[in-house]
Amino acid sequence: MSHPAAPGPQGDGEPTIGRLVSDISRDLSTLVRGEIALAKSELRVSVKSGAVGSGLLVAVAVLLLFVVTMLSMAGGFFFAWLFNRDVPLAFTWGFLAMTGVWILIIVVFALVGIRFLKKVKAPEKTIATVQEIPNALKGKTDPRTTIDLPEAAVSPATADTDGKRLTS
Template identity: 35%
Template sequence: MSQKDTGLPGGPTEQATIGTLVGRLSEQISRLVRAEIASAKTELTTKAKGIGIGAGLIAAGLVFALYALGVLLYAAVAGIANALPLWLSALIVGVALLLVTGILVGVGVKLLKKGTPPKPEITVNSIKDDVTAIKEGLKS
């Protein structure tokens, strides 16, 4: 019964042919490239989701700003037309809406900055490590 060389340490001591080694190298590089592409897709998808959420929060912040502007305009009109309590309460609501707007836009901008530029940094570093490891392996 013959044993097949698996190419793993501790395997059979038979010498693999150059063709076998080249075939294994080709297969391993192919698997490595596919894995790196999958990693890049995953990383870009994650960043794109962050950008989408950030843009959504900015849009929500702008909607709140629109409502805040309406309330503040109403507060100015009510303040001129009536006594203090009506416009003061409207002013308090308007300022609260502006605070919510500031928080939403701030968080949205932070998420946009975190996700841009949408390049797969982790995958790029992984590929650099792979290339370095292959170069070191060829030198040995």
């Protein structure tokens, strides 16, 4: 009675299809995790700058409402003084001076907000590495091309008891 060959490594040293599929799956998983880590590290700085810049520009919009209110009141006092002369002109000048103060604050907030928004950039390294993935899968990458990637965090699945990465 003959028995079928047991699955496992073949005698000539070539890996089995199951082993190749397992290696491909592991490598793709590692590649995706690396790309995600790279994108997170690149976007972290841009997101912070974008949030601060956006917050300052929202403050500018709110303060512009104050300016409109102050100018409206100054205009109202001016017309009251113009038509009736009972309202002192000092109120008009006071509101106009306060409007100038608000405008200075708005200009400072706007300039700082725009400066922060200019720091927002696309994740260039991530884009470059993602564009290389199809060529890498086809085996057409240039071995001289290297891209500096950030050190990935140690996964609990691949860590030893001291938290160091296991080598395979």
